[in-house]
Amino acid sequence: MTTVPTDMRPRNAGANLKTGAAWMRGRVMPIGEAAIPLNDWGLIHSDITYDVVPVWDGAFFRLGLYVERFFRSMESLRLDPGMSEAAVKTVLHDLVSATGLRRAYVAMVTSRGVNAVPGSRDPRDCRNHFFAWCVPYIHVIRPDIAQSGASVHVARTVTRIPASSVDPRVKNYHWGDFTQGLFEAKDAGAETVLLLDQQGNVTEGPGFNVFSIKNKHLVTPAAGVLEGISRQTVLEIGAELGLVTETRTLPLEELLQSDEVLISTSGGGVAPITQIDDRLFSNGSPGELTTAIKERYFEWAGSPAYRTEIDYEGA
Ligand SMILES: Cc1ncc(COP(=O)(O)O)c(C=O)c1O
Structure with a gap:
């Protein structure tokens, strides 16, 4: 090198x-x-x-x-x-x-x-x-909060910038929608925000992708989102754990019916979402499958198969 x-x-x-x-x-x-x-x-x-x-x-x-x-x-x-x-x-x-x-x-x-x-x-x-x-x-969700489960507010005053205007698969600094949503979430006492598209389907949040787990199906929005590397890792881990993985349209009503909800991000890996607006998931504590996915994520992060070691001696 x-x-x-x-x-x-x-x-x-x-x-x-x-x-x-x-x-x-x-x-x-x-x-x-x-x-x-x-x-x-x-x-x-x-x-x-x-x-x-x-x-x-x-x-x-x-x-x-x-x-x-x-x-x-x-x-x-x-x-x-x-x-x-x-x-x-x-x-x-x-x-x-x-x-x-x-x-x-x-x-x-x-x-x-x-x-x-x-x-x-x-x-x-x-x-x-x-x-x-x-x-x-940097942690997108503070580690102590990620440990017990974070609360999410669904933005009402703003939707995600349409993908036909700014392609969310291209990582960008057009964060006006997220920032407005974050103000709304913080004012509502929630940890972070989730944005919908103009049809009311789930997209993503500031720095993370979102997943629903229901009856052993792991679902994440297919379009209108950054194709997160952690999202890919979670989908791979989900399949390894025997879940049915689906990338498709995810309406908000369906997300609210989930058994468990989690987010994925390079700023912290996997974090359980235990509350969206007034709705609690897995009785307000991290669900079993989310915890299993999270543990596996950190095992992968420690695995030589996925690591590029840094040589600190040469510095
Ligand atoms: C808008 C948005 N969605 C999703 C993610 C998660 O992507 P990754 O898992 O590659 O960090 C990020 C990460 O910064 C993001 O900014």
Whole structure:
């Protein structure tokens, strides 16, 4: 694996970088020093894509799947990172290695960049900009809450942006719908929010996919959502545990009739949902199958088959 040249690494990297670091233009730096220009289209037009891979106990989990999805997103938006998948993996590896973080949230980002032709409104004139950053691991649902089961509010004032406008399979920063929904959820005393599509079917929440378990059927929405890597892992684990797995339309009324509800995210793996609005699931505590899936998820995260170990010695 090629490394970031040592002369580009800050001295005493472990001490400087353990709260977060970025890789920009070939240099690793403390995250507080990383910046993009104010006229970058990523900032002024949300013209940007990203992906996030978790690091568990010193190894990336399913790294190849995340980097492949990142490249699919860039292709869809006609963004060019200017490097290969292998080179992106090397950057991520060297970045995490330089921080010494053994549990980390690692983001890879490509922005449309700054328009190189003064006055041009043509996206083809922009210089695309790839960068990466990592911070200590982030949980979408706080671990203590994920342990006992989280409450979800179904948004009423906002629906998910239609997939025909912004393709949710391309990871994006168009979070206006989620943020409005989160305000609604917090005001209602719930932990997080679930958005419906314009027909009243379940989509997803800010940073997670959702699953219904009913009579040993594990169901998750097929469309209008990010095809989460954790969602894929949960579907694979579900099949391994003998559940019937289904990706299809999931109306809210059906979700509310579930035996168990769970969410999947790279920011915490699997978390039980024990309440949606006023409805309690499995008597308000994590269900048996959800717990089994969650345990298996962390066994997979520890398995050499899915891990890309980080070499911290080279940092
Ligand atoms: C909108 C949305 N849905 C679902 C997910 C879960 O995807 P993954 O399991 O790949 O983290 C995320 C993750 O950030 C997300 O932002």
